[in-house]
Amino acid sequence: MLRILLLPLMALQWTVGVGSQPAEYVPATVPGACQADIAAARNYPDWKFSDNYELYRWMEDETFTYRTVFDAPRREAGQSVWFRAKGIDYECVIILNGQELARHEGALSPVNVCLDAALRDKGNELRVQIAPVPKRKGVKVGRDEASWCCKPPVSYGWDWHPRLIPSGIWDEASIEIRNAAWLEDVHLGYRLSDDFSRADIRTQVRTGGQADGACIRLTLRDRDGKEVFAASAAADQAIEGRLDAPRLWWTWDHGEPYLYSYELRLTTADGRLLDSRSGQTGFRRVRLVMNEGSWKRLKSRPMSRNDAPTQIELNGRPIFAKGSNWVAPEVFNGQITRERYQELIGLARKANFNIFRCWGGCAPGKDSFFEECDRAGILVWQEFPLSCNKYPDDPHYLAVLEQEARAMVERIRNHPCLALWCGGNELFNAWSRMDDQSLPLRLLNKVCYEMTPEIAFLPTSPLNGMAHGNYVFRDGGKVVHEWMDKASASAYTEFGVGGLSPRSVLERIIPADELFPPRRSKAWIAHHAYDAWDANRETWLCIGHIEYYYGKPSSLDELIELSSIMQGEGYKAIFEEARRQKPFCAMALNWDYNEPWPAAANNSILAYPAIEKGCFGDVAAACRPVCASAKFTRYQWGPGDELELGLWLLNDSYDSGGQTYSLRALLVAPDGKEQEIGRWTCDPLQPNRNARGPQLHATLPRWDGVRRFGIRVCVDGHPEMDSRYTLAYKAE
Numbered sequence: 001m002l003r004i005l006l007l008p009l010m011a012l013q014w015t016v017g018v019g020s021q022p023a024e025y026v027p028a029t030v031p032g033a034c035q036a037d038i039a040a041a042r043n044y045p046d047w048k049f050s051d052n053y054e055l056y057r058w059m060e061d062e063t064f065t066y067r068t069v070f071d072a073p074r075r076e077a078g079q080s081v082w083f084r085a086k087g088i089d090y091e092c093v094i095i096l097n098g099q100e101l102a103r104h105e106g107a108l109s110p111v112n113v114c115l116d117a118a119l120r121d122k123g124n125e126l127r128v129q130i131a132p133v134p135k136r137k138g139v140k141v142g143r144d145e146a147s148w149c150c151k152p153p154v155s156y157g158w159d160w161h162p163r164l165i166p167s168g169i170w171d172e173a174s175i176e177i178r179n180a181a182w183l184e185d186v187h188l189g190y191r192l193s194d195d196f197s198r199a200d201i202r203t204q205v206r207t208g209g210q211a212d213g214a215c216i217r218l219t220l221r222d223r224d225g226k227e228v229f230a231a232s233a234a235a236d237q238a239i240e241g242r243l244d245a246p247r248l249w250w251t252w253d254h255g256e257p258y259l260y261s262y263e264l265r266l267t268t269a270d271g272r273l274l275d276s277r278s279g280q281t282g283f284r285r286v287r288l289v290m291n292e293g294s295w296k297r298l299k300s301r302p303m304s305r306n307d308a309p310t311q312i313e314l315n316g317r318p319i320f321a322k323g324s325n326w327v328a329p330e331v332f333n334g335q336i337t338r339e340r341y342q343e344l345i346g347l348a349r350k351a352n353f354n355i356f357r358c359w360g361g362c363a364p365g366k367d368s369f370f371e372e373c374d375r376a377g378i379l380v381w382q383e384f385p386l387s388c389n390k391y392p393d394d395p396h397y398l399a400v401l402e403q404e405a406r407a408m409v410e411r412i413r414n415h416p417c418l419a420l421w422c423g424g425n426e427l428f429n430a431w432s433r434m435d436d437q438s439l440p441l442r443l444l445n446k447v448c449y450e451m452t453p454e455i456a457f458l459p460t461s462p463l464n465g466m467a468h469g470n471y472v473f474r475d476g477g478k479v480v481h482e483w484m485d486k487a488s489a490s491a492y493t494e495f496g497v498g499g500l501s502p503r504s505v506l507e508r509i510i511p512a513d514e515l516f517p518p519r520r521s522k523a524w525i526a527h528h529a530y531d532a533w534d535a536n537r538e539t540w541l542c543i544g545h546i547e548y549y550y551g552k553p554s555s556l557d558e559l560i561e562l563s564s565i566m567q568g569e570g571y572k573a574i575f576e577e578a579r580r581q582k583p584f585c586a587m588a589l590n591w592d593y594n595e596p597w598p599a600a601a602n603n604s605i606l607a608y609p610a611i612e613k614g615c616f617g618d619v620a621a622a623c624r625p626v627c628a629s630a631k632f633t634r635y636q637w638g639p640g641d642e643l644e645l646g647l648w649l650l651n652d653s654y655d656s657g658g659q660t661y662s663l664r665a666l667l668v669a670p671d672g673k674e675q676e677i678g679r680w681t682c683d684p685l686q687p688n689r690n691a692r693g694p695q696l697h698a699t700l701p702r703w704d705g706v707r708r709f710g711i712r713v714c715v716d717g718h719p720e721m722d723s724r725y726t727l728a729y730k731a732e
Contacts, residue, residue, distance in 0.1 A: 012070065012174070012175065013069070014027075015027055016034055016038070016064055016168070017064070018062050018064060020063050020065060020129055021065075022065050022067075025067055026038065026041035028066060030168075030169045031087075031169060031173070031335070032168060032169065032170070032332065033089075033333075034059070034066075034130060036166075038059065048509055048597055048598055048608075050510070050511065051523065051525075051526035053163070053526070057163070060132065061133070063129060063131060063132055065130070066129075066169060068125075068126050069126075071122050072119050072122070072124060073175070079180070080115075082112060082176050082178055083096075083111070083112075083175055084110065084113075085128075086110050086171035087107055087170045087172075088173075089130075089167045089169075090105065090106070090131070090134060091105045091131035091134065092128055092129060093128075093129040094113045095127040096115050096118040096126050097119075097120060097125055098118075099118040101113050106407075107404075109404050126175075130168055133151075133167055134148075134149040134151055136148045142157045142163075143156050143388055144389060147389035147390060147392075148391075148392055148394065150385060150397070150400050150401055150404045151385070152361055152387075154362050158361065159528065159533040159539070159540075160528055160532065160540075160599060160603070160604075161327075161595070161596065161597070162331070162526070162597060164331050166332045166334070170333045171334065178208075179275065181209040182266070183264070184205075184207060184208045185410050186277050187204045187413065188218075188262065189203060190243075190283060192315075196246075197245060199283050200240075201218075201229065201231075201239065202238050203216075203218050203239040204238045204239075205235065205264065207266065213269045214234070214266055215235060216264060217232040217239075217264070217265045217267070218232075218262065218263070219265075221260065221262075222260060222261075223260075228260070229243045235266060247260075247283070248315050249374075250284070250315065252349060252354065252378070254317065254653075257375065257376065257377030259374060259375065259416070260280065261279075262281055263277070264277045279414070280371070280374060280375075281415075282416030283416070284315055284416050285316070285454075286312065286313070286419050286455070287312075287313040290306075290307075291307065291310060291311045291490045291583070291584050291586050292318075293583070294307045294309070294490060307465025308458065308463035308464050308466060309490075310465065310490045311490075311586040312355075317688075318586070320579060320582055320587070321379065321491075321586060321587040321588070322353055322354055322589075322652070323353040323357065323379075324353060324357070324589055324591075324593035325356075325589055325590070325591045325593060326356040326359065327359050327361070327592055327594060329344060329594055329596055329609065331596045333366075336365075340609070340610070344594055345373060347610060348376070348593070350620060351616065353623060354377070354379060355380070355587075355589065356378060357589050359387070359425055360424035364382060367411065370415040370417060373417035377417075380417045380418055381419055381420050382408075382412060382418060382422070383421075383461075384421070384423055385404070386423060386425070386440065388425060388427075388431055393438070393439040393440070402443055405443070409448060410451070413451060413452045418455060420456040420457070420458060421452070421455055421456070421457045422461055423444045424441075425460065428459070428460050445459065466490060466492075466493050467487065467489035467491070467492050468493060469496075471497070471539070471603060472496075472498060472536055472539060473497050473566050474545045479636075480635075481573045481577075482634070484577040488585075489578075489581075489585060490585060490587075491585065491589075493587060493589050495590055495591060496590060496592070497571055497574075497603060497615075498563075498567065498601050498603055499563045499567025499568075499603075500564065500600065501600060502607060504611070505598045523600075527601075528540050528602055529599075529600040539601075541563070545566065549730075550708070563601070563614075564614025564615055565614070567614065567618075568615035568618030569726055569727075571618055572622045575623055576629045576650065579652070580650065580690060582690060591603050593605060594606045594608070596608065621723060621724075624720075624721070625653045626652070627649075628649055628721050628723045629648040630711055630725055631646035632644075636729070636730055637700055637729060638700065638730045638731060638732075639702035639703070639731055641699070641700050642698075642699055643677075646692070646693070646695050647678075647693030647695075647713065648690055649661060649663065649682050649693070649715075649721075651685045653687070654687040657685070660682060660683055660684060661681070661685075661718065662680075662682075662716040662717075663713060663716075664678075664679050665680075665711065665712075665713050666712040666713075668710030668711060668724075670709055674712065677696045677697075678694065678696035680694055702731060703729060704731060706729055707728060707729055708727065708728055710724060711725040711727065712724050
């Protein structure tokens with residue numbers, strides 16, 4: 001949106017202080033967080049080291065006040081001066097020259113305040129007063145404290161996130177001049193014909209100020225800058241028209257994420273520009289449909305609810321969604337930049353992901369997150385900020401929730417990467433105890449239907465047929481290969497295997513004298529190697545699992561290597577088995593992609609801030625559009641055991657090439673020598689269909705003094721499809 005900005009974002013000199021009338025102000029960074037500014041001014045030690053984040057705990061219960069001083073801008077008749085903030089966390093009061101102008105609750109909805117009533121020519125003092133962190137009284141310390149507000153609960157403490165609750169101006173803020181009328185919202189609506197040969201465009205705007213007699217004009221240009229569509233209408237009407245032969249937006253693995261440039265201009269009747277918006281958009285049809293075979297799963301009475309639809313259909317094509325659960329890249333959301341998004345999303349492409357589930361315990365990404373996903377061709381499953389709590393039917397909560405939800409939908413809905421909405425995380429489970437009749441979820445469904453009826457809505461994840469978990473390599477005596485062999489889900493929307501971070505990360509967060517061997521010290525506990533998850537006190541390091549298969553490591557480097565092998569093999573087993581269960585299974589999303597601080601051990605495939613963990617390459621290999629795969633139902637083997645593996649060629653592509661493939665399975669001894677186990681000639685692949693090969697067997701020899709061996713599956717002439725596996729060996 002074009003606005004005449006007197007003081008660009010970085011030109012406003014902000015300070016912040018503790019209290020409603022601070023005795024001292026210190027320099028503030030906007031966007032940012034009050035806690036980070038106070039800590040910097042007081043020379044706090046690095047909050048990421050050991051348990052230093054505990055030093056911030058006192059700030060949860062304090063009021064903070066931001067302050068900036070500016071001179072009034074010159075303006076013409078009919079223009080007004082506004083303070084606009086895209087995000088203030090969480091409750092605030094806006095005060096200009098001692099006069100209260102507005103109060104606001106909610107971190108996701110923008111703050112827009114006209115300053116004219118209290119504006120002076122010189123030396124205007126603008127203060128933004130931030131209330132203490134909201135906490136529900138009388139509940140257990142932790143996420144329950146956020147169960148009666150719309151503040152994302154993750155920062156109250158999670159099994160992968162420290163308790164460090166940010167507040168402050170976390171997104172862009174500016175002083176601006178507005179004309180007599182301006183654009184509040186633009187909805188670039190359209191409907192694609194059944195054969196995708198035509199887009200019927202219907203663009204609507206919401207204006208502020210006095211827009212009587214104003215006009216709007218939409219112009220679309222292709223990637224080469226050629227105008228392909230232009231139409232006008234009165235500001236209170238929709239722009240309607242037709243675009244023939246639109247280039248479609250696809251995920252990167254199924255086509256090109258084609259984007260058009262748009263400009264929307266608001267003008268007076270005589271053509272004078274009042275406001276404008278510009279950006280990029282794409283044309284695609286995305287649906288959530290029933291998985292193949294879902295209607296046949298319930299075969300006899302008494303019957304119950306069928307599985308929920310989880311098959312993504314993009315432009316008429318069912319696709320297999322491979323990706324991860326995205327969480328905020330920083331504890332202090334205000335510190336996230338476009339460059340950080342670009343780096344992380346680039347790595348997702350490297351991992352062969354085509355979707356992110358943006359988890360509901362965190363705040364949604366900034367605008368640049370969705371812009372980068374548009375460009376990269378990665379779908380976004382966007383949840384609202386509800387997670388693992390029972391949220392109330394209270395009228396005040398519902399009013400704020402609707403305000404926040406509408407702001408989210410307005411901000412995100414024009415992005416072609418948007419695949420589906422979801423009410424939140426694990427809300428129908430025993431620890432949350434919400435259900436279909438809970439008013440917050442009925443409200444969110446209503447908002448999404450009214451504002452984006454073409455985008456699917458799920459009340460929560462998981463639903464019938466979907467699966468969350470497991471989260472460790474070995475559970476109840478069963479290894480991931482065993483429990484995945486018995487599983488049958490329409491979508492695996494959370495699953496994890498823990499693994500250590502690289503040495504470079506550990507050295508930054510664990511005292512040198514505690515690095516090896518790891519133990520339940522405050523640093524290892526604080527960084528979630530131990531006692532992170534109530535269901536398993538050994539998480540997320542799970543050193544007992546490592547020792548069970550490989551014996552006691554003799555050094556930190558060996559421990560990291562073995563942990564990385566186990567995490568990589570676990571993730572390969574789950575991703576590949578989920579793909580083998582296609583077409584009924586349509587989605588596999590690991591927990592999780594990234595985390596907002598350096599953990600010693602966790603389930604992520606990236607260590608903070610964007611460092612590939614040892615398992616990253618294994619995950620990328622398991623998610624290639626076409627790849628060879630070996631199925632095992634055990635992980636550990638011994639001398640004389642009859643090793644059994646099933647050969648597969650996994651295919652998520654619609655371009656099969658029409659050729660046959662020759663596969664070879666090789667047993668790789670600990671000394672590197674290879675022995676062929678068997679061959680398979682695979683017929684030409686069918687679009688988006690796997691090919692299942694033979695079961696192969698090999699009797700394992702005795703190898704003394706070793707704990708692991710390998711399997712390699714080769715596709716002759718196509719080394720890009722080859723796969724490797726490391727299995728455990730026990731000679732005793």
